[in-house]
Amino acid sequence: MCFRGCAKCLGYSLIPLAVCCIVANILLYFPNGETKYANDNNLTNFVWFFHGIVGAGVLMFLPAAVFIRLEHDNCAGCCGNVACGERCAMLSSVLVALIGLAGSGYCFIISALALQEGPYCMTGTTWEYPFANGNGGYLKDHNLWTSCLEPAHVVEWNVILFSILLTLSGVQVIICVVQIINGLIGGICGPCCCGQEYSMKA
Template identity: 65%
Template sequence: MCFSKCAKCMGYLLLSLAILCIVANILLFFPNGETQWSRENRLSRFVWYFHGIGGAGLVMLLPAFVFIGLEEEDCCGCCGHKTCGRSCAMLGSIVAALIGIAGAGYCLIISALALAEGPYCRTSTGWTYPFSNTNTHYLSDHSTWSQCIEPPKVVVWNVTLFSILLGLSGIQIILCIIQALNGLIGGICGACCCQERSQVINLHLLFC
């Protein structure tokens, strides 16, 4: 079925994006490639929400593997018909897609909040969130980034990685929505074809 092949492609895309999200979240623990800031708990509070590792990462592995396996999945057949079983599997993939949307949505929300608040850093007045009340204006006003003294280049580090997580999780949501629609259409079409096939078989048995 072309629907299951499409789901398989979606699955591999989601798998790749999930790995990238995990890597991006891990890098947030090491501003400028240094480990001392995580040991001293000098990181933005949103880093500890594990939104890239958990939400858009490990949680996304479930729908990714479900979608990849749909081409061979037939739910042990349905009424003896393999096609009907695949239709059932396609409809079941909608649940996996909803789980993926929830995980990616969590990552997207946390990333947006982290960008709005800005990084936790040491300024001339001590450790604080210097951009928390700027309504994200600091993102376009790079001259203000020098307020953060430590960790070095933490603003660039956080903005880049949180933006990557925001973008990747947004793509994941779109892919999961597409697969949910694909599963719905594929499941309904498969069920209709299966019903027609059953009617043909019953007519054949009736006249034989």
């Protein structure tokens, strides 16, 4: 029971993280609350990967739902044995956790790449990636940020939101890894399967 209780807590923790990732990704489309840059496609290419909306967002509701339901799920029994069904449910949660790990890992990687490349902005007369070849050095040298003239404060906007996505997806990765370990231990070391009588009173 403690393994499934742990999974339930992990599932509930994924929901607010996923919602925050969706919101952060959506905000990236509207620097300073303006829509014209999205309409003119003057945004960094990485916002079109939908890494926060899909990868660390919508996709994460699947493992969250499965983890929460584990406390009452026994896969309708297995070999006619409730204990075996609970073991199967724990092991199946590992597969779902791997899906969550893929989604959150995808968001983490895209966010890291976006931070390294920097924003797409106007630097005088042209739109470009002024920090693309700096290996993320602009993150430490705030004096360079003034080279982006439009959208106003786009560097701060991108750095804050991509950093939020990087951090939240990193937490999701940890949660999914914890559930993979929890599911394996709960499935392998849980009640014996298909050979012993299971009783809730024992």
